[in-house]
Amino acid sequence: MNITSDILAQLALPDIDAVAFYKRDEITTDLICCEVEVAGRVWTFHEEAAGWKDLIAHLAGLPGFRADWYAEVVHPPFAVSKTVAYQRR
Template sequence: MTISPAILGQLPLPDIRAVIFYKRDQITTDLICCDVEVGGAVWTFHEETAGWSDLIKHLSALPGLRSDWYEAVVNPPFTTAETIAFDRR
């Protein structure tokens, strides 16, 4: 999957209910993931997906999105470190 403008169009900022970042232990590395709850569904993305930076730019426009989400997720390494970056549920 590619995070394309069409995908981002299905994630309208006013309709996003929650954004949760976490990481998955991949044995030698961690994979940063993001769940976006919108329209009663949860969309799951990860940092190796083409267009990840476009997703982060899009989500950064959410009012009140935690600006420190990355630091909260990456430390300590090899733990889940689930971080709720945005919540209007």
Template sequence: MTITPSILAQLPLPDIDAVVFYKRDEIITDLICCDVKAAGRVWTFHEEEKGWEDLITYLAVLPDFRTDWYEAVVKPPFAASETIAFNRR
């Protein structure tokens, strides 16, 4: 999937309840993923999708968004390292 402006438009910032980053072990490398919970639905994205940087820029304006999420997720290698970057509750 490509993360396009029309996909982001389906994720209005006031409707986002949570953003969670984690890694999937891909045997040789880790794949950084992001689950966005909004309006009763979970949208899953990963770093190899075109538009990933646009998604991160878009989400980063959420109030109290955890800007150090990347450092928290990447270490240690091959561990899940689930990190909640935003939780509206």
């Protein structure tokens, strides 16, 4: 799924309950994924989708969003390493 401005509009920052990042083992590489929870619905995206950088820039506007999420997720290689980058309090 491409991450378009229409999709980002459905992920209004005040409505986001949680954001988590993890990676999937794709045999020879890892695929970084993101789950965004809004009103009980979980949206799943991955780093190879068009618009990934726009999604990350959008989510970075959340109060208390963990800017270190990437470093937490990438190591060690081929391990799930799920990291919660934002949780509504």
